[in-house]
Amino acid sequence: MDNAGRAAIFPPMTDVSPTARPQGDVLIVGSGLNGLSLALALAEGGLSVQVIDAAPRPADDPDSHAAFDGRAYALALGSQRMLRALGLWEKLDAVTQPILGITASDGRPGEGPSPLSLHFDHAEIEEGPMGYMVEDRHLRPALLAAVAAHPRIRHEWNARVVAQQRDAAGVGVTLQDGRAFTARLLVGCDGRRSGTAERAGIGRTGWPYRQTALVSAISHEAPHEGVAHQFFMPGGPLAILPLRGNRVSIVWSERTEEAQRIAGLDDAGYLEALRPRFGDFLGEIALDGARFAYPLELSLANSMTGQRLALVGDAAHAVHPIAGQGLNQGLRDSAALAQVLIEALRRGEDFGREDVLDRYLRWRRFDATTLALATDAFTRLFSNDNPLLRGLRDLGLGAVNALPGLRRGFIREAAGLTGDVPLLLQGRRI
Incomplete structure (x- = not known):
């Protein structure tokens, strides 16, 4: 998609506060497998998505297959x-x-x-x-290529979030280089050391x-x-x-x-x-x-949601690999959150509101916590x-x-x- 087309979906920001007209619908911090799959699911449902990743842009073209590294x-x-x-x-x-x-x-x-x-x-x-x-060298490039080609997704590389703001109307993030972005909802897909959760004051339980x-x-x-x-x-x-x-x-x-x-x-x-x-x-x-x-x-986040905030994957629940379910649980989070947000959008609801996010929380919290406790018990046994x-x-x-x-x-x-x-x-x- 050309720059003019993307600009129509992501208008330039004139005010860095959350109450400014949002540049997009959803900000996703972290472009691991969960973040990329969530971005695609949301974009396919009609939402505009900004993906922010602190990592540098990969040197290889997303369509090329890197040498096998074992992952x-x-x-x-x-x-x-x-x-x-x-x-x-x-x-x-x-x-x-x-x-x-x-x-x-x-x-x-x-x-x-x-x-x-x-x-x-x-x-x-x-x-x-x-x-x-599936090997990482095949799965990750396939996701990156699909994200890069989607007109409703903009992917920012080498973009480290240093601050975030939220209020009843929207959310905003500020990057290390001074740029700022706003949306109606912020999603943390940034792993078990989630800065998104930490900045929102969400603590963690674990050992x-x-x-x-x-x-x-x-x-x-x-x-x-x-x-x-x-x-x-x-x-x-x-x-x-x-x-x-x-x-x-x-x-x-x-x-x-x-x-x-x-x-x-x-x-x-x-x-x-x-x-x-x-x-x-x-x-x-x-x-x-x-x-x-x-x-x-x-490592379990004490909540999977906050004010105009949701956590997905390891940012919400990182477990022992004994059951091999870490990525699968993250993808289940992505699928559930995407369904909640898209269905709310089609009903004309403000999908970033607390009552909407509560549907995601009720859907996923018990399942994720049960798996965490089960894997913990199996590990000890x-x-x-x-x-x-x-x-x-x-x-x-x-x-x-x-x-x-x-x-x-x-x-x-x-x-x-x-x-x-x-x-x-x-x-x-x-």
């Missing part, structure tokens, strides 16, 4: 449906790996898994694969897990058959997630001191530490791409070597595995098919 995401079936409804899946389908099964087991490094384990098969539900693995996630991609000899593995060990869980070809993505949680030691090793030492935990079921293994390390914590707890959790895994109805319920939950599902996660346009 990948497990998309639940509901999240895949959302990307399809937003018109993105056609570009992604050929480069993703369907998740056809999940195996969860308990054990110790070098000893192999307990015989009492849990197995999920995608054939147990009618909808198809439980989810898909560190004293664990660090080591993330990398591994190539291997034997085919993975599309099966994801979750191996619970005393230091933390190891998730082995299938990628396209003979490659997997691992999310390896370890006690922080040990994780820091392993992260400091060279590639050969890293693989030597991984092998007794990984096992030999996929044959010989080798590193494929970069290695990353992320400290783990639970499985990240230890207590003999009594080991016996109980092994019996629990075996019991669920023996009950098809309960197993099917877990599969549908993991696939994002249960509860009050937003339209986008049903694969329907708002």
